[in-house]
Amino acid sequence: MRVILKWLLRAAGGLAALALVAVLIAYVLLARSLPDYDKRLTVEGLSAPVEIVRDNANVPHVFGASDADTFFGLGYAHAQDRLWQMTMMRRTAQGRLSEVFGARTVRIDTTLRRFDLYNLARASVAAQDAATLAALKAYSDGVNARLTEINREALGRGAPEQFLFNAPVAPWQPADSIALIKLMAVQLSGHLGEEVLRARTSLALDNETRLADILPDAPGGGIAALPDYAALFPGAQFASAGDAGPTGHPLSPFKARAFAGASNAWAAAPGRAASGGTLLANDPHLGFSAPGIWYLARLELETGGVIGGTIPGIPAILTGRNARLGWGLTSSYLDDQDVFIERLNPDDPNQYLTPEGWKPFRTVRSIVEVKDADPVTLTLRWTGNGPVLPGSHYDLGEVTPQGHVAAVGWTALSREDTTMTAAMRLMRAGSVEEALESTQLFVAPAQNLTLADESGIALRLIGAMPRRHARHESEGRMPSRGWIPENRWQGMLPATANPEFVDPTGGILGNTNNKIVDRPFPMHVSHHWGDTQRIHRWRQLMQRREVHTRDSFIEAQLDTVSFTARSLLPLIGADLWFTGEAAPEGTPERLRQRALELLADWNGEMNEHLPEPLIYAAWVRALMARLIEDDLGPLARKFDHPEPVFIERVFRDVDGASEWCDIRQSAARETCTDIARMALDDALIWISERYGRSLESLRWGDAHQATQDHQVLGEVPLLRYFVNIRQSTSGGDNTLMRGRTRGGAGPDPFHNVHGAGYRGVYDFADPDSSVFITSTGQSGHFLSRHYDDLAQLWRRGEYIPMSLDAGLARAAAVGVTVLEPTAR
Known part of the structure; x- marks a missing residue:
């Protein structure tokens, strides 16, 4: 027995030693792709040396003798830190993820x-101006210089993920950067799904007047009555799709309606600033x-320095400042998508x-290669209105009558997309x-x-606005019949039609994705806006000073x-506060009290440290479910976040909206107080079981x-x-420090999944007193100390300096990389 035990111990020790050796080997291989920030490197494609100074937060300050050389340096820096992220976004835009990840x-x-x-x-490359084409070419050369270095010096394939997935990296091209902008449009456009919903x-509601409750218009102006959707297709049969589309995978750019983009930005003119200079704040919200x-990143251009936030793969400061101008972005919710129901020729299904x-x-025809599976062959179809999507996408089958297909019109589907040129010009504006x-x-x-410069402020909606006919049958709010001339787009409106606000009298302007104009259709901009709540709190904070x-x-x-909690709680709890005698300890009634x-x-x-936000959030979540599940059935799952305006309409009985409180299947007629009480009990049971x-x-x-x-x-x-990177956070769905919750019926509905990155x-x-922060770190390499070194600062609400002073960057640099041109 002693001999057996001895050999078992030796075997266990040997296995442990082998495991340790394996871990060490893996670490050495993975660590080879950690970039060296302090070096000199000879590369092709430069006209003069480029210096990349990394400050103590690992922000690269790129100094080149020309704009082209500076963009080369940015491409190199992006590829040093975010190569895997860049190539995955490119694969996503190309529709080639399955070559790596399979079915x-x-x-x-x-x-x-x-x-x-x-x-x-690729077609849009030719639409760019000469300066932008030169920048795209130089940026691509910088990315490819890093790829050449990785291959020549065996630098761990450039990223740890490359050891786990067979993902060959092709050279970067100018079209790749433009494709990533279009991919951002996918993430930020939600009107297609909104129309279908x-x-x-x-179709699901017996009483069509209740549609204005569950999908309410943003307050601030009336909307003309819409047709009953079923009336557009008399006698038509609608198939059940049963699949909403590719929104669940972490790599998917297709987001559910609750995550179609959000952000905050506000500016103050000199007369409203204590310092006498303009102020600008911006925090764009995307998925975490x-x-x-x-x-x-900071770039030294011929027009001067510019610093702020970039997206790896795109050679532009998308939000930030130069010495004379600052700019910030928020999702506009412009209605830039329409669904067209196309009638098929009953004698020839290849015609519409x-x-x-x-x-x-x-x-x-297009072939999707799939790892470890047969390729998938697609027949791609387009009508004059746009590409045709199957009924299984976006739930389109639920609203497409038999003998019809759905096509999508979308401004992002432009072959002459000059957005990149516009971004380049914005960086250089003074x-x-x-x-x-x-x-x-x-x-x-x-x-x-x-926008804010040294003396003025402005806000403008940027982007192409579809020109719709005044007699469009659904005003672009629901899918419409594609063969009717009045429903088809009449081109694009001129850029002068985009709303703008310059140097307002009050000296303050801003946007929280709220409704910005109240113009009649078809100049309306949108019927669906991203915020009706945060704007109230913002107005209070701006006006109190x-x-x-x-x-x-x-x-x-x-x-x-x-603001939402403050306004809803008095409504839903009006008849529940301090009523009746104290209930016995340990009873559901006592817990409710x-x-x-x-x-x-x-x-x-x-606040993350308080219990009340969790009780409130669980209550309104349960309340939303109680109000709509009996009326909408399975469709209720699409409303996976509480809708504050809907709840307010119901409890104020606006136009008879309290009808939602009655449970259809019960003989009794429930009141809104009954539903509020039952929902609170539901929430407390869930909390008790979980916490x-x-x-x-x-x-x-x-x-x-x-x-x-x-x-x-x-x-x-x-x-x-x-x-x-997991962190306890404050905020919520409707606070200015927005932390959008996951929602839905999963085990963690209140996880913070979408906010200010x-x-x-x-x-x-x-x-030079300007500041900024991001939510993780500069590096995409999880073995790097810069992978998450900004995360705790972000969580605590701290910032790092935003300076264009080259001396300050060099004073605390973590490394200086010098890229030198090859000898000619």
């Missing part, structure tokens, strides 16, 4: 192939990941009906006036651009008070963790603890 990404690839984004990007809800989407009669589809002039070339994604400072703008960015007592003393602050019955010990932050997870390694056992505040009275 689980086929739906993403086939959908993107149908939009044909990459070929449209409105049509499906119209590790690494994050944003990458900080147009105002001029039957026409053949334009068709192309005044609000110059910046506004450059924005006329923006196509997609449509954004609200907030006569003058603002950089710090007051930071305070607003980090504000976690929920204690929850109401806590909420009664709460000021609406969604225990001690309400005072609850922490919102335990449920509201920011889930900055690696998109492909984030679910790998053990490895996920090294690659994922970048924050910047710029003070033009003292530009």
Whole structure:
């Protein structure tokens, strides 16, 4: 027995030693791809040496003798830190993820192939001006110089993920950068899904007047009555699709309607700033990941220095400042998509009906290569209105009558997309006036651009606006019949039609994705807006001060008070507060009373350390489900976040909206107080099962963790603890410091999955006191100390300096890379 035990111990020790050796070998291989930031390197494609100075936050300050050399340096720096991220985004735009990840990404690839984004990007290269073409070429050369270095010096394939996935990296091309802008348009455009949802809800409701409750218009102006969707197709049968499309995979750019883009930006004129200079704050909101989407950089151009947030793969500062101008972006919610229902020729399904009669589809065959599986062959079809999508995408089958197909019109599907040129010109602009002039070339994604120069401020919607006919049958709010001339786009409106606000009288302007204009259709901009709640809190914070400072703008960015909680709780709890005698301890009634007592003393602050935000969030989530499930059935799952305006309409009984409170299947007629009480009990049962019955010990932050997870390694056992960045956070769905929750019926509905991955505040009275931060770190390499070194600063609401002073960057540099041209 002793001999057996001895050999078992020796075997265990040997296995442990082998495991340790394997770990060491893996570490050495993975560590080879860690970039060396302090070196000299000879490369092809430069006219003069380029210096890349990395400050102590690993922000590269790129100094070149010409603009082309500077963009070369940015391409090299992007590829040093984010090569895997760049190549995965390119594969996504190309519809080629399945070559690496197999069958689980086929739906993403086939959908993107149908939009044909990459070929449209290639066609758009010729539409750029000469300066932009030179920048794209130089940037691509910089990326490829890093690829050459990796191959020549065997630098661990450039990224740890390359050891786990067979993902050969092709040289970078100018079209790749344009394709990534189009990919951002996919993430930020949600009107297609909104149209389908409105049509499906119209079909599901017995009382059509209730559509204005569940999908309410943003307050501030009336909308003409819409047709009943079923009335557009009399007698038609609608198939059940059963699949909403490729929104669930971490690499998917297709987002559910709750995540179609959000952001904050505001500016103050000199008369409203304590320092006497303009102020600008911006925090764009996107889905969280590790690494994050944003990458900080400073470029020294011939027009001067520019610093701010870039997206790896795109050679432009998309939000930031130069010495004389600052700019920020927010999602505009411009209605830039329409669904067209096309009638098929019953005698020839290869034809569709147009105002001029039957026409053949334009068709192309496309093959999607799939790892470890047979390739998928697609027949791509286009009508005059846009690409045809299958009924299984976006739930289109639910609203497409038999004998018809659905096509999509979208401004991003342009073969002459000059958005890249516009972004390049914006970086070089020295005044609000110059910046506004450059924005006329923006196509997609449509954004609200907030500007501040040394003396003025402005806000302008940038992006192409479809020209719709005044007699469009659904005003672009629901799918429409594609063969009716009045439903088809009449081209694009001139850029002068885009709303803009320059130097307002009050000296303050801003946007939280709220409704910005109230113009009649077809000049309306949009019927669907991204915010009806945060704007109220922003207005309060801006108006409570006569003058603002950089710090007051930071305070607003980090504000976690929920206007929504403050306005809804008195409504839904009106008949529940302090009623009846105290219930016995341990009963559901006592737990409900204690929850109401806590909420009664709460000021609406969604602080991570408090229990009240969790009780409130669970209550309104349960309330939303109670109100709609019996009316909408399975469709209720599409409304996976509480809709504040809907709940307010119901509890104020606007136009009879309290009808939602009655449960259809019960004999009794329930009141809204009944539903509020039952929903609170539902919420408390869920909380008790998940977190225990001690309400005072609850922490919102335990449920509201920011889930900055690696998109492909984030679910790998053990490895996920090294690659994922999880943090307890404050804020919520409707706070200025927005932390959009996951929603839905999963185990973690309140995880923080969408928020400000970048924050910047710029003070033009003292530009070098400007600050910024991102939510993770500069490096995409999980063994790098710069993978998550900014994450805790971001969580605590701290910032790092935004300076164009080259001396400051060099004073605390973590490394200086010098790229030298080859001898001629």
